[in-house]
Amino acid sequence: MNKPPLANQYEDDRHFITAIARGLDVLACFRSGNKVLGNQEIAQRCKLPKSTVSRITYTLTRLGYLTHDEESSKYQLGMATLSLGVGLLAKLDIRQVARPLMQTLADETQGMVTLGTRDRLSMLYLENCRSRSALTLSMDVGARIPIVSTAMGRAYLAEIPLQEREEIFGRVRELDEQASDALMVGIASSLSDYERLGCTCSFGDWQKDVNAIAVGLDLGRQFPVMAISCGGPSFHLSESFLLDEARPKLLDIVRRLKETVGQPA
Structure with missing residues (x-):
């Protein structure tokens, strides 16, 4: 499911600064698999x-958040963008503790073990460990997957407060009311599984050929709440x-991760 532009979601909010939202939407276009984009693609x-x-x-190029290639007339993320995530990544040192545990499980299952958190209506990969088998999916840190149809997204939804969950459901319905009915059935089943x-x-x-828990x-x-x-x-x-x-x-x-930070298991 594609994420709606931020500016469109809050157009009736008088406190909302549309120009900033549009700039952030442009930066969000540069995903893991789309590192170089032109103005037409971004538009x-x-x-x-x-x-x-x-x-x-x-404007983003002048500020260092994008760099422009004159030959192709396309853009890619600049070094200033990195500074936006430094504070969050510093808080996510838990990845260093999680990585060896995740890699062990990936090797034992010959699968892929991933740590992620929410980015609007997607789950963003923060850490990803693959088995050394060639059978795993090819997805890297920074990749995004749907929040409502994936095991990771559903686990996140099960973990957050009901009010936040309902807000996400409302945004899903706004995007595609017909498709959301089937998705809600799947989510309800997943919440039951979680209990x-x-x-x-x-x-x-x-994806019909992918299984996950x-x-x-x-x-x-x-x-942040993760899964x-x-x-x-x-x-x-x-x-x-x-x-x-x-x-x-x-x-x-x-x-074990909860014990590391002193949280009850």
Whole structure:
């Protein structure tokens, strides 16, 4: 599901500064798999006039948030963008503790183990460990996946307060009311799974040939709510294997991470 431009979501809010939102929308276009973009591509993604995008990219380039390649007339993220995430990454030192635990599970399951948090209606990969097998999915840190159809997104939804969850559901319905009905059924089932199994499941819901389970990770107010998932191709990681073999180990990782920061398991 594509993320709606920030400016469009709050157009009736008199405290909302549309120009800033549009600039942030432009920066958000540069995802893991789209490192170089032209004004036309950005305009299509942000649903803005090309002339408006040209002024925004010019401004962001002058400030160092984008760099411009004269030969191709395209842009990529500049070094100033890195400074925006430094404070958050400093808070996420938990990744250093999680990484070896995640890599062990990835090797044991020959799957992919990922730590992520929410970015609007997506889950953003913060850490990703693959097995040394060639069977894992090709996705890197910085990649985004849907929040409503993936195990990771559903685990995040199960972990957050009801009010925040309902707000997200409302935004999903605004985007596609018809499709959201089916998605809500899947989410309701996942919330039930979370109560019963301690994890959420997505067996072919996101991509028909991908199975995954996930557990929410709430480490207290100094961290964003996160989720850890374990998954991979369905022909390699069956539902029973993930639930019987991977689930206890995934729950143990969450328990150990909570103990690291002094949170009750």
